[in-house]
Amino acid sequence: MTAHINSKEQVEAILDKYDYFLFDCDGVLWLGDHLLPWVVETLDLLKQRGKSIVFVTNNSTKSRNDYLKKFAKLGIDGIKKQEVFGSSYASANYIDKILKLPKEQKIWVLGEQGIEQELSELGYKTIGGSDPAYNIQFDENHPDLNQLDDSVGAVIAGLTTNVNYLKLSITLQYLLKNNKSLPFIATNIDSTFPMKGKLMIGAGSIIETVSFASGRQPDAICGKPNQSMMDSIKADNPPLQQSPARGLMIGDRLNTDMRFGLEGGLDTLLVLTGIESLQSIEQSNIKPTYYANKLGDFYQLTK
Amino acid sequence: MTAHINSKEQVEAILDKYDYFLFDCDGVLWLGDHLLPWVVETLDLLKQRGKSIVFVTNNSTKSRNDYLKKFAKLGIDGIKKQEVFGSSYASANYIDKILKLPKEQKIWVLGEQGIEQELSELGYKTIGGSDPAYNIQFDENHPDLNQLDDSVGAVIAGLTTNVNYLKLSITLQYLLKNNKSLPFIATNIDSTFPMKGKLMIGAGSIIETVSFASGRQPDAICGKPNQSMMDSIKADNPPLQQSPARGLMIGDRLNTDMRFGLEGGLDTLLVLTGIESLQSIEQSNIKPTYYANKLGDFYQLTK
Numbered sequence: 001m002t003a004h005i006n007s008k009e010q011v012e013a014i015l016d017k018y019d020y021f022l023f024d025c026d027g028v029l030w031l032g033d034h035l036l037p038w039v040v041e042t043l044d045l046l047k048q049r050g051k052s053i054v055f056v057t058n059n060s061t062k063s064r065n066d067y068l069k070k071f072a073k074l075g076i077d078g079i080k081k082q083e084v085f086g087s088s089y090a091s092a093n094y095i096d097k098i099l100k101l102p103k104e105q106k107i108w109v110l111g112e113q114g115i116e117q118e119l120s121e122l123g124y125k126t127i128g129g130s131d132p133a134y135n136i137q138f139d140e141n142h143p144d145l146n147q148l149d150d151s152v153g154a155v156i157a158g159l160t161t162n163v164n165y166l167k168l169s170i171t172l173q174y175l176l177k178n179n180k181s182l183p184f185i186a187t188n189i190d191s192t193f194p195m196k197g198k199l200m201i202g203a204g205s206i207i208e209t210v211s212f213a214s215g216r217q218p219d220a221i222c223g224k225p226n227q228s229m230m231d232s233i234k235a236d237n238p239p240l241q242q243s244p245a246r247g248l249m250i251g252d253r254l255n256t257d258m259r260f261g262l263e264g265g266l267d268t269l270l271v272l273t274g275i276e277s278l279q280s281i282e283q284s285n286i287k288p289t290y291y292a293n294k295l296g297d298f299y300q301l302t303k
Numbered sequence: 304m305t306a307h308i309n310s311k312e313q314v315e316a317i318l319d320k321y322d323y324f325l326f327d328c329d330g331v332l333w334l335g336d337h338l339l340p341w342v343v344e345t346l347d348l349l350k351q352r353g354k355s356i357v358f359v360t361n362n363s364t365k366s367r368n369d370y371l372k373k374f375a376k377l378g379i380d381g382i383k384k385q386e387v388f389g390s391s392y393a394s395a396n397y398i399d400k401i402l403k404l405p406k407e408q409k410i411w412v413l414g415e416q417g418i419e420q421e422l423s424e425l426g427y428k429t430i431g432g433s434d435p436a437y438n439i440q441f442d443e444n445h446p447d448l449n450q451l452d453d454s455v456g457a458v459i460a461g462l463t464t465n466v467n468y469l470k471l472s473i474t475l476q477y478l479l480k481n482n483k484s485l486p487f488i489a490t491n492i493d494s495t496f497p498m499k500g501k502l503m504i505g506a507g508s509i510i511e512t513v514s515f516a517s518g519r520q521p522d523a524i525c526g527k528p529n530q531s532m533m534d535s536i537k538a539d540n541p542p543l544q545q546s547p548a549r550g551l552m553i554g555d556r557l558n559t560d561m562r563f564g565l566e567g568g569l570d571t572l573l574v575l576t577g578i579e580s581l582q583s584i585e586q587s588n589i590k591p592t593y594y595a596n597k598l599g600d601f602y603q604l605t606k
Contacts, residue, residue: 138464140498161441161468168466168504176502191516192475195443199479201471205516213494213508
């Protein structure tokens with residue numbers, strides 16, 4: 001039974017019970033460019049109580065530095081880079097720490113600058129991605145289609161609103177190259193994401209195209225609910241690694257955020273400011289530990 | 304056991320046995336813009352013997368009129384419009400004859416001019432498709448995203464090399480509209496198609512994006528191997544309807560062309576000028592009646 005957070009006593013009990021508060025961002029802290037009410041005050045409350053905070057986001061179009069700017073712009077101050085865990089960083093980290101790809105190998109990117117920046121910080125060169133040279137009408141004689149770069153050692157695919165047939169086609173050639181042996185990393189596989197009250201095409205839906213065409217599933221998915229992202233967070237936060245039950249994952253999606261926390265051994269809290277409703281909880285197999293109408297209730301209920 | 308066509312006697316037996324010869328085009332008659340050897344002579348031979356010919360193609364970017372031009376340009380003369388069965392025509396026909404969509408309703412098209420032309424010939428208006436107004440950078444404030452056209456009564460999706468995030472996003476909004484009730488027609492679901500020795504992104508891979516994002520499978524697939532296309536061909540060719548075993552489906556793909564013929568009750572012939580090899584036949588569950596190294600062997604073997 002998912003408990004509804006609607007009293008000061010419940011909030012205080014939660015503040016006692018957990019040391020780590022993991023947050024999904026869009027739909028929890030903000031909606032698009034609009035900060036949700038009492039979010040700053042709730043985060044301040046957690047910091048005053050000495051809680052560790054981790055922001056976990058599947059949006060791969062932004063790097064951690066981009067996120068710091070977004071937090072500041074929305075008036076959420078004092079966030080540190082190591083508190084931000086994006087799928088672009090997690091993917092770059094996976095290439096570096098797990099695949100141990102040599103730095104002289106390049107990465108073909110179907111995605112945006114967030115991925116490129118995180119890879120660059122780790123010392124990798126990329127091709128594709130946000131390079132405007134690929135924002136052109138498809139031409140079957142494009143040199144990249146006919147002459148693949150042999151120094152490419154991996155493919156990362158994520159969300160890009162600059163997707164086009166040329167980029168999809170080149171991505172397919174790299175996925176088929178060397179008998180389909182180049183590692184294929186997906187930043188995340190969200191089918192959609194909410195924007196201004198509408199569902200938009202998510203990274204997972206774009207990745208479906210190259211996945212279906214190549215007959216390959218991604219070798220790794222570095223976004224919620226995949227546990228490779230949780231493993232990375234725990235690796236950077238040893239107390240959470242030791243006692244995952246002292247962590248609370250807060251999000252607005254059952255099949256990504258809540259599943260991510262649950263499978264990682266954390267308790268979970270669903271907020272109803274994103275895409276789910278009370279009805280979705282009733283209809284789902286995934287039962288969060290708690291739900292709240294909005295994150296800001298934490299602060300408001302303590303007043 | 305698939306018989307290898309390599310003698311004059313076999314060709315003569317086939318000419319006796321079948322009245323209808325159904326052809327896939329790319330990989331059988333031509334490769335891209337290159338006519339395969341002895342194709343014209345083989346088609347002439349069939350016509351001299353009084354055979355009925357039907358060209359069946361999943362390429363929805365072309366209309367039947369476009370195909371007539373392509374046949375003529377490659378030197379294949381005298382083809383009639385009713386001999387050409389493309390997935391664009393089959394999709395338009397499905398909207399008209401099966402769905403009986405009123406002509407005052409429009410169709411949102413994720414695809415190219417082939418679909419638009421066939422729909423126009425049947426009296427329908429389209430939006431989206433090849434309209435250059437949609438070949439632009441994504442903007443979340445694009446009016447079409449925020450104000451769907453209520454006169455749209457169906458969605459057709461097929462191959463377009465002008466795919467972009469705006470078109471995919473608008474397609475998604477129509478697929479979600481009215482509780483996902485607008486009919487969703489796929490021209491075909493080929494994952495890839497061959498172009499200049501490479502595999503390119505096929506209609507099916509593009510459709511996967513909007514299918515995954517909307518959580519909807521197409522309500523109808525008007526391309527091989529789907530039998531709605533075979534039903535249309537038979538409807539236009541009553542003798543084939545009565546005696547499908549007097550028909551031979553010739554193609555270069557086991558999982559589309561050969562399956563299409565087999566499930567339609569026709570015999571099948573695989574040519575090895577496209578993507579399959581002798582090894583693919585051995586490894587597949589789908590066993591064609593015959594195979595030939597190339598279609599032109601029909602003519603050459605009779606000399």
